[in-house]
Amino acid sequence: MFKYFSPHKIFSITSKAPKYVLLLFIVILTIGLTEALILSPEDYKQSHSVRIMYVHVPAAWISLGVFSLITFLSTVGYIFKVRNFFLIAKSLAPSGFVFNIVALVTGSIWGKPTWGTWWVWDARITSMLILALFYLIYLVAWRLYDNNEKIFKITSVISILGIINVPIIKYSVDWWNTLHQPASINILSESSIHISMLYPLLIMTAAFALFSLLIFLMKYNTELIKIKNKGLDRL
Amino acid sequence: MYGRKVKLRFFFVFLIFIILSLSVFLIIKSLEDNVIYFKSPSDLKTAAEIEKKKIRIGGMVKIESILIKEKEVKFIVTDYKNEINVIYSGVIPNLFAEGKGVVAEGFLKDENLFLATKILAKHDENYMPPEVKKALEGK
Numbered sequence: 001m002f003k004y005f006s007p008h009k010i011f012s013i014t015s016k017a018p019k020y021v022l023l024l025f026i027v028i029l030t031i032g033l034t035e036a037l038i039l040s041p042e043d044y045k046q047s048h049s050v051r052i053m054y055v056h057v058p059a060a061w062i063s064l065g066v067f068s069l070i071t072f073l074s075t076v077g078y079i080f081k082v083r084n085f086f087l088i089a090k091s092l093a094p095s096g097f098v099f100n101i102v103a104l105v106t107g108s109i110w111g112k113p114t115w116g117t118w119w120v121w122d123a124r125i126t127s128m129l130i131l132a133l134f135y136l137i138y139l140v141a142w143r144l145y146d147n148n149e150k151i152f153k154i155t156s157v158i159s160i161l162g163i164i165n166v167p168i169i170k171y172s173v174d175w176w177n178t179l180h181q182p183a184s185i186n187i188l189s190e191s192s193i194h195i196s197m198l199y200p201l202l203i204m205t206a207a208f209a210l211f212s213l214l215i216f217l218m219k220y221n222t223e224l225i226k227i228k229n230k231g232l233d234r235l
Numbered sequence: 236m237y238g239r240k241v242k243l244r245f246f247f248v249f250l251i252f253i254i255l256s257l258s259v260f261l262i263i264k265s266l267e268d269n270v271i272y273f274k275s276p277s278d279l280k281t282a283a284e285i286e287k288k289k290i291r292i293g294g295m296v297k298i299e300s301i302l303i304k305e306k307e308v309k310f311i312v313t314d315y316k317n318e319i320n321v322i323y324s325g326v327i328p329n330l331f332a333e334g335k336g337v338v339a340e341g342f343l344k345d346e347n348l349f350l351a352t353k354i355l356a357k358h359d360e361n362y363m364p365p366e367v368k369k370a371l372e373g374k
Binding site for chain 2: 041042043044045046050053075078079080081113114115116117120121122123156157160161163164165168176177178179181182183184192193194196197
């Protein structure tokens with residue numbers, strides 16, 4: 001069922017895609033930043049420091065989403081022996097890791113003026129740090145081993161172990177007392193964030209997702225070129 | 236439809252996932268006291284004895300309870316069921332205000348008095364422009 005993945009066919013698409021994605025990313029990011037930094041109102045309580053949210057929240061979302069995707073691809077790839085899925089997962093990891101770090105750093109910068117501290121060991125923040133460590137160990141595992149079979153097994157196990165942390169991150173603010181505030185946006189109920197602040201947040205999320213896609217395509221192309229150079233015609 | 240190996244690998248991954256989830260669940264369950272960042276005034280009331288070590292308490296700053304006297308600030312932390320008096324001197328975070336969330340770190344003096352060495356403001360998940368807040372309050 002996964003036989004139609006031939007590197008040549010994929011490469012003919014993915015090698016052209018980055019420039020269009022880059023263009024779209026710049027357009028969306030410009031709109032997002034204008035909305036977030038200039039057009040959106042200040043918060044009634046936090047005033048202008050609320051604008052950090054427009055970077056912090058999308059970055060956290062993308063890093064969680066990317067990790068979930070990596071786990072999905074690794075497990076399906078492992079069960080059905082689809083080499084291509086591992087390459088996609090591998091190429092996704094760097095952007096997820098970067099956004100994870102961005103979420104931690106911007107959270108720290110946001111925490112100082114609002115909470116009065118750079119860092120606390122509460123459940124949400126600590127579990128997010130653990131996710132960053134999982135990203136790191138995942139990336140290191142890819143560099144550490146040469147044997148493909150071994151890499152596939154090890155990275156699958158790392159991603160499965162890491163995915164257990166993802167619901168913990170999501171629900172940490174509901175399960176335990178944390179300094180971090182609960183989620184403002186829920187699928188089932190009305191969000192507690194005003195509509196004028198919700199739009200820039202969603203546009204910034206789209207922009208970050210495009211950035212992730214861009215980095216992914218560049219990484220993935222490199223992987224495909226490596227395979228081409230080895231003279232293999234199937235993944 | 237799928238080969239035996241595929242089924243076995245699926246089962247293998249599934250088992251790993253279940254084992255790891257359960258282990259993580261057990262570990263977190265046993266560490267619950269440390270995972271919780273702060274205790275509420277009600278938690279303190281139901282506790283058998285007064286803890287000597289440094290703890291954190293959290294809740295809402297009671298309306299009209301903040302008293303600033305020279306270098307000291309006194310206020311009441313409430314979870315709308317129980318409350319506790321807090322005395323603190325030091326830097327106050329910007330978002331510290333009556334009716335808003337607060338986390339205080341320090342020592343319990345007695346059942347009703349907490350000596351804080353550090354306070355952090357805890358804000359909620361509501362974000363809105365000031366005009367909307369005013370309109371909501373006007374209702």
